[in-house]
Amino acid sequence: MEWTIKLEARTGWGEVHTHEIAVVTRRPVGLTADEVGMSLGEAKGLLAEIQRCIVSSQIDEQVMCARVCADCMGLREIRDHRTRTIQTLFGTVVVDAPRLKLCVCVDTKGFKDISISPLSELLPDRCTPELRRTQSELGARHSFREAARLLATFLPCSPQNQSSVRNRLHRTSEELEVADCRSKAKPVSASGAGEIVVFIDGAHIRAVPGHQSRHLDVTVGKVEARGRPPRRFGLAPKGAERPLSNVRAALVEQGWQPGRPVTVISDGEPALPNLVQTAINEPVIHILDWFHISMRIRHIEQSMAGLYAMKPANTAPLDYFAWSIDRLRHVLWNGYHEEAWQSLWDLQNVAGGIPQLNGVRFERPVQGFLRLCAELRGYIRNNEDAIVCYHQRYHDKRPVSTSRAEGCVDEIANARMAKKQRMRWSPRGAHHVAQVRAATLDGRLMPLGVQLAA
Numbered sequence: 419m420e421w422t423i424k425l426e427a428r429t430g431w432g433e434v435h436t437h438e439i440a441v442v443t444r445r446p447v448g449l450t451a452d453e454v455g456m457s458l459g460e461a462k463g464l465l466a467e468i469q470r471c472i473v474s475s476q477i478d479e480q481v482m483c484a485r486v487c488a489d490c491m492g493l494r495e496i497r498d499h500r501t502r503t504i505q506t507l508f509g510t511v512v513v514d515a516p517r518l519k520l521c522v523c524v525d526t527k528g529f530k531d532i533s534i535s536p537l538s539e540l541l542p543d544r545c546t547p548e549l550r551r552t553q554s555e556l557g558a559r560h561s562f563r564e565a566a567r568l569l570a571t572f573l574p575c576s577p578q579n580q581s582s583v584r585n586r587l588h589r590t591s592e593e594l595e596v597a598d599c600r601s602k603a604k605p606v607s608a609s610g611a612g613e614i615v616v617f618i619d620g621a622h623i624r625a626v627p628g629h630q631s632r633h634l635d636v637t638v639g640k641v642e643a644r645g646r647p648p649r650r651f652g653l654a655p656k657g658a659e660r661p662l663s664n665v666r667a668a669l670v671e672q673g674w675q676p677g678r679p680v681t682v683i684s685d686g687e688p689a690l691p692n693l694v695q696t697a698i699n700e701p702v703i704h705i706l707d708w709f710h711i712s713m714r715i716r717h718i719e720q721s722m723a724g725l726y727a728m729k730p731a732n733t734a735p736l737d738y739f740a741w742s743i744d745r746l747r748h749v750l751w752n753g754y755h756e757e758a759w760q761s762l763w764d765l766q767n768v769a770g771g772i773p774q775l776n777g778v779r780f781e782r783p784v785q786g787f788l789r790l791c792a793e794l795r796g797y798i799r800n801n802e803d804a805i806v807c808y809h810q811r812y813h814d815k816r817p818v819s820t821s822r823a824e825g826c827v828d829e830i831a832n833a834r835m836a837k838k839q840r841m842r843w844s845p846r847g848a849h850h851v852a853q854v855r856a857a858t859l860d861g862r863l864m865p866l867g868v869q870l871a872a
């Protein structure tokens with residue numbers, strides 16, 4: 419059997435042209451499984467040919483329209499003929515792109531060599547925005563090499579290589595940066611008011627050789643406001659041209675405006691809430707992440723369980739621990755940092771006596787236990803202003819933990835840039851990927867309905 423695929427084009431002024439695109443043939447007898455339906459190669463060829471026909475007639479029509487002078491309706495002269503290559507998702511197309519002289523009715527003020535190029539105005543990058551967005555989105559999800567390979571496998575948009583994916587992603591990131599700088603706070607409706615919560619955290623990635631340190635910091639975050647889907651942001655502070663506008667834009671998009679309260683939940687690294695505070699130029703409420711406190715208490719409990727397992731003769735101190743650690747969790751959950759600090763101090767005093775009561779074999783494990791208590795005590799002291807009544811917040815259904823932002827670190831930084839990926843990053847390169855990845859995960863990059871499946 420034989421199928422002929424034809425494309426019928428009708429111009430704006432009614433002319434009809436028919437192009438034969440392809441002929442697919444299959445033998446009637448002796449059909450093999452591979453010959454059922456169209457093959458990937460045939461489909462790619464078909465798409466490329468359809469795209470070539472559509473793009474070249476589209477550009478012809480566009481140039482034709484551009485030749486008409488809007489002022490006197492006269493036809494502009496063609497200055498010279500040249501060809502231009504346009505990269506699209508469905509193939510690279512070479513088109514005629516003549517340069518036009520200015521119309522005779524225009525006063526050129528003595529300049530003779532002025533000409534216009536309709537195509538350059540339409541596609542200054544010589545690539546369709548959709549191709550660039552797709553390359554950027556894939557490059558944010560996979561390595562540049564893998565992204566190029568995926569594109570070339572399924573689409574006729576060759577030649578694809580990792581540097582073209584990287585360059586396009588960088589270009590997209592620069593565009594996002596420009597858009598962030600332009601974002602302005604808008605008044606919010608009464609229903610949109612209330613607390614805006616910023617979950618913020620950091621990740622370390624490997625730096626390129628020659629960078630001043632071996633690792634680079636990537637800051638990632640998620641901004642949540644009631645009634646809106648979360649807005650993520652990712653940046654490498656050393657590679658971002660304007661890290662503050664990056665953070666500020668995320669807040670503005672979630673309805674922040676001067677005077678609206680912002681709560682920052684972080685693990686206690688002071689640079690993180692400071693970044694948000696500087697970005698909006700207003701004080702923020704900083705809350706120490708409950709998840710990080712609770713993990714530290716958990717470690718102390720595990721260390722205590724280890725001491726129990728050694729079957730001490732005198733268990734009195736350990737029985738006191740079990741009660742005391744429960745109380746510690748309770749007082750911290752209610753925001754009483756002073757009591758928590760005191761109760762850790764008591765725990766350390768009691769633990770110090772265990773080797774005397776139960777023998778020297780307890781010395782080393784008790785040292786470990788003491789160290790964990792001392793670390794938590796320091797952590798509480800350093801962050802006492804950020805320890806709040808978690809119980810009340812929890813009761814009010816307000817977030818108390820960055821566990822959601824931890825997911826954000828994995829999503830934005832670790833999955834693409836983690837140390838185990840063996841990739842090394844320049845500050846600018848890391849910044850571009852973090853930024854485009856955050857946009858990709860939010861679905862901000864692709865128009866609605868065509869987002870790539872996660």
Ligand SMILES: [Zn+2]
Binds near residue numbers: 487491521522523
């Ligand atoms: Zn004119």
